[in-house]
Amino acid sequence: MVEWLAKNTTTITIWAGALSTFAIYSVLYAENRFYRLFEHIFIGLSAGYGVYITWSEVLRPKWWQPMVVGGKWYWAFAAVLGSMFYFMYSKKDAWISRVIFGLFMGLAAGGMFREFYEIYFPQMGASMKPLMANGMTIWDSVNVVIFYVILFASMSYFFFSFEHKNVALAKSAAAGRWFLMIGFGAIFGATVMGRMTLFIGRFNFLINDWGPQVAIAWKSIWFKSFVALLFLAAVMLILIFKSHRKRKVSTLDGK
Amino acid sequence: MGILARLQNIDRRILYLLIALVIAAPLLQRPRRHPHIIFSEVRNAYKTLDTVPKDKIVILSAVWGPGTRAENEPQTEALMRHLFMRGTKFVVLSWDPLGSDLTYDDGLRIQREMGKQYGRDWVHLGYNPGPMYTVISGMAKGFHQVFKRDKLGTPLTKLPVTMGVKDYRQIGAVAEITPSGTVWTWIAYFNTPYNKPLVYCPTAVMAAEAYPFLDSGQISGMLNGVIGAAQYETLLGMEDKRTYAAAASWALSSAHIFIILLIILGNLGYAFMKRKGTREQGGRRIG
Amino acid sequence: MAKILGPHHGWILAAYIVGAMVSGAIFLALLTTVPPRYRKPIVMVLTFLAGLFYSLEFLLPPEAWFFVKPNRNPLTDWRPFVGTLTQIVWSFALLLGVWNLFQIHGKAVVKRGPGWYNSAAFFVAFAAIVFAGFAKDMSRSTAPAQLYTILFKGFLTSLDATMFSLIAFYIVSAAYRAFRVRSLEAALMMSAAGIIMLALVPVGAVVTNWLPNTGFLSIFRLEKIGYWLLIGPNMAAQRAIAFGVAVGGLAMSLRIWLSLERGSFFDRQL
Numbered sequence: 001m002v003e004w005l006a007k008n009t010t011t012i013t014i015w016a017g018a019l020s021t022f023a024i025y026s027v028l029y030a031e032n033r034f035y036r037l038f039e040h041i042f043i044g045l046s047a048g049y050g051v052y053i054t055w056s057e058v059l060r061p062k063w064w065q066p067m068v069v070g071g072k073w074y075w076a077f078a079a080v081l082g083s084m085f086y087f088m089y090s091k092k093d094a095w096i097s098r099v100i101f102g103l104f105m106g107l108a109a110g111g112m113f114r115e116f117y118e119i120y121f122p123q124m125g126a127s128m129k130p131l132m133a134n135g136m137t138i139w140d141s142v143n144v145v146i147f148y149v150i151l152f153a154s155m156s157y158f159f160f161s162f163e164h165k166n167v168a169l170a171k172s173a174a175a176g177r178w179f180l181m182i183g184f185g186a187i188f189g190a191t192v193m194g195r196m197t198l199f200i201g202r203f204n205f206l207i208n209d210w211g212p213q214v215a216i217a218w219k220s221i222w223f224k225s226f227v228a229l230l231f232l233a234a235v236m237l238i239l240i241f242k243s244h245r246k247r248k249v250s251t252l253d254g255k
Numbered sequence: 256m257g258i259l260a261r262l263q264n265i266d267r268r269i270l271y272l273l274i275a276l277v278i279a280a281p282l283l284q285r286p287r288r289h290p291h292i293i294f295s296e297v298r299n300a301y302k303t304l305d306t307v308p309k310d311k312i313v314i315l316s317a318v319w320g321p322g323t324r325a326e327n328e329p330q331t332e333a334l335m336r337h338l339f340m341r342g343t344k345f346v347v348l349s350w351d352p353l354g355s356d357l358t359y360d361d362g363l364r365i366q367r368e369m370g371k372q373y374g375r376d377w378v379h380l381g382y383n384p385g386p387m388y389t390v391i392s393g394m395a396k397g398f399h400q401v402f403k404r405d406k407l408g409t410p411l412t413k414l415p416v417t418m419g420v421k422d423y424r425q426i427g428a429v430a431e432i433t434p435s436g437t438v439w440t441w442i443a444y445f446n447t448p449y450n451k452p453l454v455y456c457p458t459a460v461m462a463a464e465a466y467p468f469l470d471s472g473q474i475s476g477m478l479n480g481v482i483g484a485a486q487y488e489t490l491l492g493m494e495d496k497r498t499y500a501a502a503a504s505w506a507l508s509s510a511h512i513f514i515i516l517l518i519i520l521g522n523l524g525y526a527f528m529k530r531k532g533t534r535e536q537g538g539r540r541i542g
Numbered sequence: 543m544a545k546i547l548g549p550h551h552g553w554i555l556a557a558y559i560v561g562a563m564v565s566g567a568i569f570l571a572l573l574t575t576v577p578p579r580y581r582k583p584i585v586m587v588l589t590f591l592a593g594l595f596y597s598l599e600f601l602l603p604p605e606a607w608f609f610v611k612p613n614r615n616p617l618t619d620w621r622p623f624v625g626t627l628t629q630i631v632w633s634f635a636l637l638l639g640v641w642n643l644f645q646i647h648g649k650a651v652v653k654r655g656p657g658w659y660n661s662a663a664f665f666v667a668f669a670a671i672v673f674a675g676f677a678k679d680m681s682r683s684t685a686p687a688q689l690y691t692i693l694f695k696g697f698l699t700s701l702d703a704t705m706f707s708l709i710a711f712y713i714v715s716a717a718y719r720a721f722r723v724r725s726l727e728a729a730l731m732m733s734a735a736g737i738i739m740l741a742l743v744p745v746g747a748v749v750t751n752w753l754p755n756t757g758f759l760s761i762f763r764l765e766k767i768g769y770w771l772l773i774g775p776n777m778a779a780q781r782a783i784a785f786g787v788a789v790g791g792l793a794m795s796l797r798i799w800l801s802l803e804r805g806s807f808f809d810r811q812l
Contacts, residue, residue, distance in 0.1 A: 002685045009688045016696030024704040028271050028711055033657075040647075040660040042701035044667030047640050049698060052675030053352040054636045057381040061404040063630045071549025073558035078627060080566030082634025089641070093574045095581045100631070102585045104386070105798050106592030107628070111388055111443070112795035114600040118443040119473075120788045123781060126471030147778045154782030176782070181727050183779030185734025186463040186772060190479075192713055192739060194326060194459035196510040197481045199710035200278055200503045201325020202703055207282050267715045274714045290744045292765055321699035322706035353699060384636075385629035392596075393625020400622035401629075459742075466777040467784055482742055508745035515736050517718040525722055 011213060018210040021202055030241070127151060150179045263524045270517070277513045281505040289485050289494040289501045296469055297486040300454045300476025303428055304337055307452075311427030312420060313338055313345040316441065317358045318433035320351035323458050327432050329484035329500040330456040332361055334430050337491055339369045339376065343427070344416045347379045350437070355382035359406055374409070378416045381406035387437055392444040395423040423449040428475075432456040438465070442473050456483065482507065586801040593799040595624065671698070734771060741768020 005012075023038035067075040087096035129144045130136070156169055157176030164170040217223040307313055315334060319327035338345045347362060349355035359379045366373060373379075380402050383390055393401045398420045404410055411417040419425060429446060431438045431453065438455050446453040452475040455465055459480030468474040478487055485500035550558055576584065599617035609615060647661035671693045677686035723729045740746040741764050750764040760766060797803040 002683065005688045006684055009691055013692050013696035016692055017700035020697050020700040021704045024701060024708065028708070029268060036657060036660050037663055038701060040664045041667045041697065042705065043643065044664035045671050045693060045698040045701070047643055047664075048668035048671035049675070049694065050352055050636055051640060052672055053355065053382050054384065054633050056675065056679060057355065057406060058384055058629065058633045061381075061408060062626060063633075066403070067559065068555070071551050071555050073548060073550060073555055073562055075630070076559045076562035077566060078630045079634065080563070080570065081631045083566075084570070085635045085638055086641075088638065095585070096570065096573050098581075098585050099573075099588055102589035102801075103592045104628070104632075106589035107389065107595060107624075108386060109589075109795040109799035110593030110596035111600075112792055112799070113597055114448075115439070115443040116788060116792050117600075118447040119439055120785070122447065122471045122473055123467060123784060123788075126467070127781065143774055146774060150775050150778035151782055154779050155785060158782065158786040178727060178730060179775060180779050180783070181731040182734045182771060182775040183463070183783065185731040186738050186776040186780075187460075188731065189735035189738035189742070190459040190461075190463045192511070192514055192717075192735070193482070193507060193742060194480055195707075195710045195713050196278075196507055196514075197326045197459065197503060198323065198703070198707040199274075199325075200282070200481075200506045200510070201499075202707045203275065203278055203506075204282050204325075204499055204502065205700075205703075207279065208285070265718070267719075270714050270718055271711050274711070288744075290747075292744075292747050294769065321702035324699070324703055325707075353694075353702065356694060357699065383629065385632035388596075389621075389625040389628040391625075393622040395621075396618060397622030401625045463772065463776055464780050464784075466773055467781040470773070470777055470781075479742065504744050508743040511739045511743055512745060514714065514717045515739065517714065518721050518732065518736075521718040521721065522723050 014209055014213050018206060018213075021206060149175075150182075154179050154183075262520065263528060274510065274513060277509045278506045281509060282502055285497050285502045286505050287495050287497040287501060288505075289489040289498075290482065290504055291489070291494075293486045293489060294479070294483070296477040296479070297483050298476070298490065300430075300456075300478055300483075301337070301487060301490045303452045303454050303475040304334065304343070304430070305341060307341075307343050307427035309343065311425055312416060313343055313427055314429045315345055315347045315358075316350070316429060316431045316433070316437075317347060317354050318350045318431070318435060318437050319458075320354040320434075321357065323434035324357065325503070326458045326480045326484075327434060327456065328357070328361065329481050329498070329503070330432050330478050330487070331358060332365060333478070333484045333487040333491065333500070334432070334454075334456070335362060335365045335377075336369070336493075337487070339365060339371050340491070342376075345377050346417060346420075347377065349380070349382050350384070350387065352382050352384075355379075355406065374414045374416065376416065378411070378414050379406040380411075387440045388444050391440060395445050395449060398422055398425070423451065426451060428452045428454065430454040430456060434458045434461070436461065436464075438468075438474070442468070447473055454478070589801055590799065595620075597799075667693075667697075734776075737764065738768045738771055741765045741771075 020038060020042075023034050026032055027035040063075055063078060066072045081100060084096050084100040087093050090096075129147060131141055131144055153172050153176035155176070156172040157180065159169070159173070164173050304313065315331065315338075317327070317331060319331075335345075347358050349358050362377055362379060363373070365371075366377065371377065381404075383402075390401060398417070399411055402411055402417075405414060405417075411420075423445065428451060429441055431441050433456070438453070438457070441453055445451060453473070454476045455468075455474045456478040457465060457480070459482070462477065462479040462483075465474060465477055469477060478484055481500050481503045485498070485504045488494070488496070488498055488500055548555070548558070595617060599615065599621065602615050602617070604615050604618065605613050606615070607613060643664070647664045650658050650661035651665070671690070674686050674690040674693055678690045721732070723732055740749065746764040746768065750762065753759050753763050755763075761770075794803075
């Protein structure tokens, strides 16, 4: 058994991947139990894997080994701090979990000065572009003008602290909304590209990794029979599902 | 008009089948032709990693997991190939639990292809959870205090790649390969304070927001999704190789044309239906 | 102090560890006796003190006469320790989610309601991968490693990737049924999106390949128009958005640091 597993691990892995892919994609046809089952398997595997990897790659090398093997006993206090999260489940003492969450939130909030300075001050500096300089063509100057117009118009759109009563400000904010549409269009176009790529990745796996496995398996008569049975079973399930739906609709109409 | 009305109610499952067919054709053919147009941010990314001093290491910060593997894995592989080709040592730092094993397998596969050795040419630091900013700011000051062992449990002081790395001074560049907004943490806590170049490899969704940072120089170069990876492969001299990135770029071409046609068709049908509805109401606009 | 901190080994180490755990437990027990009117101030003070670390580390100079020898900002030297400590403490929070899942699915299995077998499958999958992972590290046999490979590469990564890829289908459906150009602004957005979508992929260059590569007419090549949109108008608009986000983020961070934030989480009775 162990030898068979060792010999066929890659094949089993690819078939398992294909099965998982079709199970999830079955929801595109209709909600079904096959999809629900694999969804729960996914959650179980994710949670279990998280437990394993957190121990093996984080807690054991960074906490357990330095404490128990390295002799640094003070790391035991990290476990005390970590246990404070679990007071969340106590009705009486849930506030203790707020202490540790507050510590983390405070730590993150404290980094704002550095983040604001290091991220946005260079942005402000880069916004001060010369209209004319050595080496710049007329087209570069036009681009700088366009840049300033769009930047100031878009920024004026975000002045929410007061009403845009001034005509110039109102018009600038309206123009800003138009220019922001170009930015949103860019984000939308890029989003379509990104999401399509994820599907292309899965399809590539089915065609170029699973496909050759199917071609190998197809040589066997048992596999051909199994596929034929599976096809028949799928057709029957779809027919049963459809007639079930028709009966349900007619029952509701009858009421 | 009847056709347009019927087309407005087309079953979504037919659309799903059509997109699958549209994408299947380039994937079955697996064209080897890479994009011949290389964006300047991809060239700059290439130049950045090409000019890292030999006595410094590069950090490949991989925030991705299986969910965005289709976009981020080709980027990771392209960067690894480049660094192996140049002989620049690098470490892989994974922030996603599943991505840790995936990036390790990628490194092993490419290492075998290029005759490199783990420990001598590259190291994987394993999965690192927790607030990124604390880890990055700590690592900049004391590398071995934050990262004690590699993914396999070997102390970093025993590996040739990492034994001499004490702090930011031994790090030549950072490449952030991510599906989320984590690059700002590197900019704030490492690259801008210590004046280190940063190559950004986002999924396409995040790329549009990065252009202001490319303009200011805070990001040295960028690989925009799988297209950026395909362009980078062209720069690596792989323009005639059958790779997933090349096939995906052509599959994306057909997918984009299909989506644009759908949007146009959907809006044409909507406009005609609206006009028909207005005409039927005696030319008055209702609503 | 150095003698107490160690490192220690053997029974002394065990005693120190047990002592640390016991004192930690006593500390937590004392916390449970804090009267309600002092709880919020304690959380506020600790949040503020935690925030002081990175703020002062940045705002104070790296070297100054008022620091103790060697006149260096001591907070900078503590950064690696804080980095490791936060990683470790954060990792302990992992079981929060796992415990929640166990409660939900455990109840479903016990009650044997509809679909209870899905919850059973959750437990089986959880146990299988935890067993395979730890067994692969501890056992000499290759079987656990193979089981781990099948569960991780075969099932887990495929399921994760497929879940994410479902969005592509919803975009296709939305493109046909929901993306309606009802105004000129929407038309501008869609046009920009369409040009950029074609410009980024190889087919965009093919569409306008008949135009020359250099000269005045080359600016009408699709990839050049798309690229100009990205580095010109898009860049300016994104920078304006970034400035807005920056000011909002700064204000939000200050409110959290000073515990001025209001809302269901912050106003809850402690």
